[in-house]
Amino acid sequence: MLDGGLLKIIDVSNPAAPLLLSTTDGFASVAIAVSGTQAFLASPSSIPPPEGGLYVLDVSSATAPTMLGGAHGGQYPTADVAVAGSMAVLSGQGTGMQVMDVSTPSAPNLIGVLSGYGVQRVALAGHTAYGTVTVQGNPSHVDLVVVDLTVPTSPTVIGRVTLGADAKQLRVVGSLLYVAAGNGGLQIVDVSSPTSPRVIGAIGMPSTAYGVTAANGYAYVADLTSVQVVNVSTPSRPVIVGSLTATATAAAVTGSRLYVVNGSQLLTIDVTNPASPLLLSTTTVRADYVDMCGTLVCAGARALNHSDVGGGLYVLDLSVPTTPQMLSHVIVPGTIGGVAANSSMLYAADNAGMIDIVSLGP
Numbered sequence: 001m002l003d004g005g006l007l008k009i010i011d012v013s014n015p016a017a018p019l020l021l022s023t024t025d026g027f028a029s030v031a032i033a034v035s036g037t038q039a040f041l042a043s044p045s046s047i048p049p050p051e052g053g054l055y056v057l058d059v060s061s062a063t064a065p066t067m068l069g070g071a072h073g074g075q076y077p078t079a080d081v082a083v084a085g086s087m088a089v090l091s092g093q094g095t096g097m098q099v100m101d102v103s104t105p106s107a108p109n110l111i112g113v114l115s116g117y118g119v120q121r122v123a124l125a126g127h128t129a130y131g132t133v134t135v136q137g138n139p140s141h142v143d144l145v146v147v148d149l150t151v152p153t154s155p156t157v158i159g160r161v162t163l164g165a166d167a168k169q170l171r172v173v174g175s176l177l178y179v180a181a182g183n184g185g186l187q188i189v190d191v192s193s194p195t196s197p198r199v200i201g202a203i204g205m206p207s208t209a210y211g212v213t214a215a216n217g218y219a220y221v222a223d224l225t226s227v228q229v230v231n232v233s234t235p236s237r238p239v240i241v242g243s244l245t246a247t248a249t250a251a252a253v254t255g256s257r258l259y260v261v262n263g264s265q266l267l268t269i270d271v272t273n274p275a276s277p278l279l280l281s282t283t284t285v286r287a288d289y290v291d292m293c294g295t296l297v298c299a300g301a302r303a304l305n306h307s308d309v310g311g312g313l314y315v316l317d318l319s320v321p322t323t324p325q326m327l328s329h330v331i332v333p334g335t336i337g338g339v340a341a342n343s344s345m346l347y348a349a350d351n352a353g354m355i356d357i358v359s360l361g362p
Contacts, residue, residue, distance in 0.1 A: 080338040081349035082124035087152060088347060089129045091119040097131050099152045105345070105357050114147055114155040121338075123170035123177065128194055129155070130177055132167040142167045144177070146194045161197040163187055168210045169250070169338075176235055178219055180212040186221050186228075188235045203230060203238040211250035213258075218274055220258050222248035227260055227267075229274045242275040252290045252297070257321060259297050261287035266299060268321045280321040285314055291341040296327065298346045300336035312336070313348055313358060330358060 080091040086103035097119045099112035119131035129147040134140055144167070146159035166182030175192035181202075186209055188201035211222035217233040218241075229242035247262040258269040258277065266285050270278040287299035297316045313330045338349045346358040 079120060079349055080122045081340055081347050082122045082129070083340050083342070083345070083347045084124045084126060087124070087127075087149065089122050089124050089131075089147075089149075090349060091122045091131060097122065097129065097147060097155060099129075099149060099155055101152070102347075102357060105359065108357065112149070112153045112155050114157070117145060117157070119145075121167055121170050123172045124149075125172045127152075128191075130170055130172065130191070132163070132170065135162075139165065141165060142181075144170075144179070144189060144197060146191065146197055148194065159191075159193075159195045159197045161189065161199060163189075163199065168208075169212055171212050171214055173214045176214075176232075178212045178214050178232075180209040180221060182208050182210070185209050185223075186212060186219060186230060186238060188219075188232060188238060190235070201232070201235045201238045203240065206243075211248070211260075213251045213253045215253050218271070220251050220253055220271070222251045222260055222262075224248065227251065227258070227269065227277060229271060229277055231274070242271075242273075242277050244269060244277040244279060246279070249288060250290050252292050254292045257318070259290055259292075259318070261285075261290045261299055263288055266290070266297065266316065266324065268318055268324065270321070281324060283316070283324045285316075285326070287314060289336065289339040291339045291346075297324075298339060298341045300339040300348050313339070313346060313356070315346070 082089050083102065086101060088100040088102045090098040090100065096117045097114040098110055101109045101111045117131065117133050119133055121132045123130040127149040129149055131145050131147060133143050133145055135143055142163045142165065144161050144163050145157050148156045148158045163179055164181055164184040164187065166184055167179050168182050169180040171178045175190060177189040177191050179187040179189065181187045185202060185204040187199055190198045190200045205221055205223040205228055207223045207225040209221050209223045213220050214232065217231065219230040219232045219238070221228040221230060224247065225245070227244045227246055227248050228240050231239045231241045246260065246267055248260045249262050251258060251260045256270060256272040258271045260267040260269060264284065264286060266283040266287055268280045270280050285299065289300040291298050297318050299314045299316070315327045317325045317327055336348050340347045344359065348356040
């Protein structure tokens with residue numbers, strides 16, 4: 001989990017009693033993704049020293065995460081990160097979308113750049129990337145661009161669709177892309193035809209949709225004042241079927257467990273009955289972003305400044321939902337803007353212009 005420039009690993013096997021296992025430099029990252037036993041952190045270049053770029057950390061030992069390598073420098077100002085297999089994509093707004101080869105975590109390599117687009121949020125599935133771009137105007141609006149990475153060295157926009165006024169987070173599940181669209185609520189985009197993406201469903205939220213995750217026919221929306229459970233089994237007609245009042249800005253789901261963060265807490269929620277989500281535990285931890293790292297929960301927190309040791313990456317064990325345990329906390333160079341993970345690796349977008357990669361092995 002990221003917290004004020006730190007990556008923290010937390011054992012949450014007993015959710016009611018999270019245990020901090022380690023605290024490590026998180027390089028002020030702004031986004032994170034995980035793959036295997038590695039975590040990738042993206043750090044911007046706006047916070048001195050100029051250490052922006054991609055960081056790769058080995059988290060195979062939850063109590064002693066170690067830095068494997070990174071692609072550093074002001075040329076990698078990053079705001080978000082997504083990972084699939086040995087490829088990572090970073091958003092850099094003015095620098096467009098960057099494609100990284102992370103097959104060697106100790107030496108991530110920039111292999112392609114999509115320039116000319118101010119990409120903000122990203123998602124990745126196979127060799128297809130998705131990014132949001134703001135189109136200036138009166139009023140301005142946000143478009144989704146579909147990027148073909150079949151040839152990673154030459155990313156190419158092959159599809160585009162207008163989303164609306166805002167897009168806070170993207171999640172891809174199968175042929176559907178879910179958008180937390182701010183005041184626009186939840187939007188569902190059919191990306192089965194990459195060259196012709198279509199918005200096929202939308203539903204408003206009580207407040208502002210900041211985060212979204214989806215699984216098994218349901219989408220879970222973090223909308224600042226509550227968590228909304230949406231039946232998306234018919235994507236063109238999403239229906240809110242349940243809710244839980246709670247401050248919420250990001251969410252991740254695995255099985256019947258939903259994990260929600262709000263900047264100061266991690267909430268563990270049982271969604272076995274989607275109509276009646278049940279709060280199981282609340283853990284005090286600085287976290288703005290969250291993703292699943294296999295059976296672990298990985299969270300990221302923005303640093304208030306370069307000397308703020310509360311930011312970074314946190315890893316928690318929630319195998320016992322009522323007794324979460326802190327496993328580790330890793331500080332990153334910049335301020336984290338997003339995280340992504342898989343069973344063994346954690347990736348973070350770091351506004352020091354980096355992607356940070358952390359291994360999460362046993």
